Structure formats: C-alpha cells, structure tokens
Amino acid sequence: AQRVTQPEKLLSVFKGAPVELKCNYSYSGSPELFWYVQYSRQRLQLLLRHISRESIKGFTADLNKGETSFHLKKPFAQEEDSAMYYCALSGFGNEKLTFGTGTRLTIIP
C-alpha cells in the first residue's frame, strides 16, 4: 500500500527565513512524487513534480529514496507563499494519486 505522511499540520515562518515542508512516503515500487498547493480562495494546483527537477516560485524538492522523503524547500519565504501544501505520490504508470494530510504554511510579515 502507498502512503504519504506530512508530519506538520501547521508551519509558521518569518518572511525572508528558509522554509522546509516535510513529506515522507511509503511505496514498494518506483514512486513519482508531487507537491500541490492551494492558495486562499483558489483551486488546488500542481506546484512541482520530482521528475521535472525544476524550481517553481523559488521552491525545490529532492526525492531521497534512501530516506523515502520529498521535502519542499525555499531559501527565502515570501508572504505570497502562505497556502495549504499537499504532498502526493503515484506509482509508476498509475494515474491515481495518494495525498498527504497537508501542511498549512503561514508566512509572518
């Protein structure tokens, strides 16, 4: 069975400080990992996926298979980063996503 764990329900960070949202997963095969974000009054949208290895809005995430983690990082938080963040996993060739319980990030001005 596949499982995604986000240990922090709430995270508050000062503007300009580094941000790290934790995500750990459990999957027996080769996973594909994603971060989705939901800003206030907006729909849930894809932020980034590990396979593309790109930085979106200053965020990056590295898949660490040894630690089964996919933490989301940003060196300098901005107020517009305040949102709900979900980590998600799919199996190879499988369109079904398993989501974590989410972390609400608040950036303190």
Added chain:
Amino acid sequence: DVKVTQSSRYLVKRTGEKVFLECVQDMDHENMFWYRQDPGLGLRLIYFSYDVKMKEKGDIPEGYSVSREKKERFSLILESASTNQTSMYLCASGVTDTQYFGPGTRLTVL
C-alpha cells in the same frame, strides 16, 4: 488552459436526500476523479474513472456512487445523504499523472 467546473460552490441538503454533484472538464481527459477534502485528513479519493462508463472505487467509496456517461462529465451521487458527508468535494481531471482540479463544492448535510 484546462478548465474543470463543478455545478455548485455551496450546497445545503437534508439527511436522507439524494444529492448529485456534477463535474465537467473541457480538455478531453480520459481520467476523472472525485475527492473529499477534510481538515486534518487531506484529500481522500472517493471514486475515479479511466473512461466513459468505467469506474473504480477509491479509498472511501462507501455511501457514494458515480456516473460517467460522457467523457467530459463525471457525477458523484450521494444516495442518501448523511451528516458525516458534510465536506468539501473536489473533482479533478487529468492525463497521465497530472491532475487539474475544480473549484470545489462545499456540501453541508443537516
């Protein structure tokens, strides 16, 4: 730009009523999904569909059914609404493993 629309933003129903939630996508996606979103529980998959008239149970299908008669439309049905089905319902469509979400329907069952 992918557009996924849901028939209602807010809905209030009474216990025992039959409830229909409609979702339409305009990108000819094969895959469509229904989730419920609850604080502290994240998104949980109710049902999904890989093609017209095809459906598969997700993680929490009890109390729900679905219908997909046309490729662009995926309906979620609560046969007899109960108070524990009060939630935010999100529809998504997708290709491969990228999903595009609708705005959500907040359903309250009294």
